[in-house]
Amino acid sequence: MYRGGCLCGAIRFEITGGIRNIIYCHCSRCRKAQGSAFATNGIVESKDFKILSGEKELTGFESSPGQTKYFCRHCGSPMLSKNVTKPEQVRVRLGTIESDIEERPAAHIFVSSKANWEDICGDIPQYDAYEPDR
Ligand SMILES: [Zn+2]
Numbered sequence: 001m002y003r004g005g006c007l008c009g010a011i012r013f014e015i016t017g018g019i020r021n022i023i024y025c026h027c028s029r030c031r032k033a034q035g036s037a038f039a040t041n042g043i044v045e046s047k048d049f050k051i052l053s054g055e056k057e058l059t060g061f062e063s064s065p066g067q068t069k070y071f072c073r074h075c076g077s078p079m080l081s082k083n084v085t086k087p088e089q090v091r092v093r094l095g096t097i098e099s100d101i102e103e104r105p106a107a108h109i110f111v112s113s114k115a116n117w118e119d120i121c122g123d124i125p126q127y128d129a130y131e132p133d134r
């Protein structure tokens with residue numbers, strides 16, 4: 001069981017299952033959405049993701065057709081994204097999870113559009129676009 005929430009504390013959630021396909025995404029849209037060099041996202045089954053409080057504070061922006069990025073309307077913390085074609089899963093922003101997590105990132109993606117000031121470190125695979133099994 002993992003617990004997390006936004007910066008101001010209005011939104012609290014728990015994850016009762018595992019997290020899979022954790023990736024660092026360096027694409028320009030993720031960089032803007034996070035205000036940082038990359039986004040770190042993992043897939044959680046929708047049935048395993050529960051908002052405990054503050055659901056009405058969660059607001060979204062449809063960043064591409066069918067894909068909505070959700071954030072806290074008070075503090076702006078990026079929380080998760082959903083795609084209408086995959087209602088069975090949510091893509092959680094790992095920085096919002098407060099528990100230690102057991103899973104580990106599997107890849108860096110969209111390294112072809114990374115910020116020119118970023119040096120990627122570590123041994124996990126790097127891909128110019130999506131990872132092969134997407
Ligand atoms: Zn908040």
Ligand SMILES: [Zn+2]
Pocket residue numbers: 025026027028029030031039110
């Ligand atoms: Zn991205």
